[in-house]
Amino acid sequence: MGRLIAVVLFIAVLVPGWLLGREWARAGDRRAVAGGSVELAEPTAEGSATLASQAAHGRRWRRLGLFLGLAGIAGSVVALGEASVFLWVPVLALGLLVGVLVAEVTRPRPRWAPAQPVRRPRRAELVSTWLVWTTRVVVVGAVVGAVWSWSAGELDAAVAWTAVAVPLAAGLLAELALVRAVRRPLPATGADVPVDEALRTWTAHLVTGAASVLGLLPLGVLLLRAGIDLGDRITEHFDLLPVALVAGGFSALLSGVAVAVFLATWLRPVRAGARALAG
Numbered sequence: 001m002g003r004l005i006a007v008v009l010f011i012a013v014l015v016p017g018w019l020l021g022r023e024w025a026r027a028g029d030r031r032a033v034a035g036g037s038v039e040l041a042e043p044t045a046e047g048s049a050t051l052a053s054q055a056a057h058g059r060r061w062r063r064l065g066l067f068l069g070l071a072g073i074a075g076s077v078v079a080l081g082e083a084s085v086f087l088w089v090p091v092l093a094l095g096l097l098v099g100v101l102v103a104e105v106t107r108p109r110p111r112w113a114p115a116q117p118v119r120r121p122r123r124a125e126l127v128s129t130w131l132v133w134t135t136r137v138v139v140v141g142a143v144v145g146a147v148w149s150w151s152a153g154e155l156d157a158a159v160a161w162t163a164v165a166v167p168l169a170a171g172l173l174a175e176l177a178l179v180r181a182v183r184r185p186l187p188a189t190g191a192d193v194p195v196d197e198a199l200r201t202w203t204a205h206l207v208t209g210a211a212s213v214l215g216l217l218p219l220g221v222l223l224l225r226a227g228i229d230l231g232d233r234i235t236e237h238f239d240l241l242p243v244a245l246v247a248g249g250f251s252a253l254l255s256g257v258a259v260a261v262f263l264a265t266w267l268r269p270v271r272a273g274a275r276a277l278a279g
Contacts, residue, residue: 034194038271043192054270065096073088115188126182145163170214173207212256219252227243
């Protein structure tokens with residue numbers, strides 16, 4: 001009976017990860033609609049120049065993030081030798097995601113004239129509120145889990161600081177980018193409105209997704225490790241806590257990988273004159 005309960009609990013804890021993946025699939029539909037609307041109106045000269053400059057800005061920072069990831073891999077090889085092979089993929093992903101976040105936070109403001117009176121969109125019009133709050137909860141959970149593991153002596157200082165700093169910095173950068181996206185006034189010219197909406201939607205989803213990945217992956221590792229450690233204990237009765245922690249760890253890791261796949265297909269910038277699908 002205890003094993004049956006454990007299996008049911010394991011499956012139940014995996015459900016939130018499935019729901020998160022489903023919500024991100026819907027986010028892809030929202031991005032597709034926003035990008036497709038660019039086809040229906042010919043952008044002004046300012047709109048076309050903005051699309052070109054925004055695309056170049058994003059590529060520049062993502063290339064810098066790739067360079068940082070490769071530099072981090074080289075540094076890990078020097079510091080850890082053969083043991084660093086397990087860090088290559090996480091370090092490269094970290095560099096790329098940092099590039100994505102910084103690119104969205106530092107995007108230059110479009111030069112078109114704002115609408116009069118000044119109008120601004122709501123955040124819910126750009127990205128699902130559920131996704132934003134899920135990202136915040138994940139970031140807080142990763143930070144709390146790292147601090148708890150550090151205080152329990154399960155992590156050394158360097159690893160603990162990294163596990164705290166990475167999701168916290170990603171969450172703060174995402175919040176700043178979202179604030180900038182909703183505080184920017186809407187354009188006055190009707191032809192530039194769909195371009196502006198698509199740019200804001202791209203930014204909102206990219207930063208939310210990047211912060212989610214940088215929170216979900218550390219959280220998943222921490223939960224998985226805690227569950228395995230607790231599973232080694234000898235208890236008088238059947239203990240469901242290790243099962244829940246291991247299931248939660250797997251769910252977080254799978255969710256992080258799923259969101260990373262969405263991000264990998266969403267890095268192409270908004271384009272005019274061709275179908276601007278999320279990709």
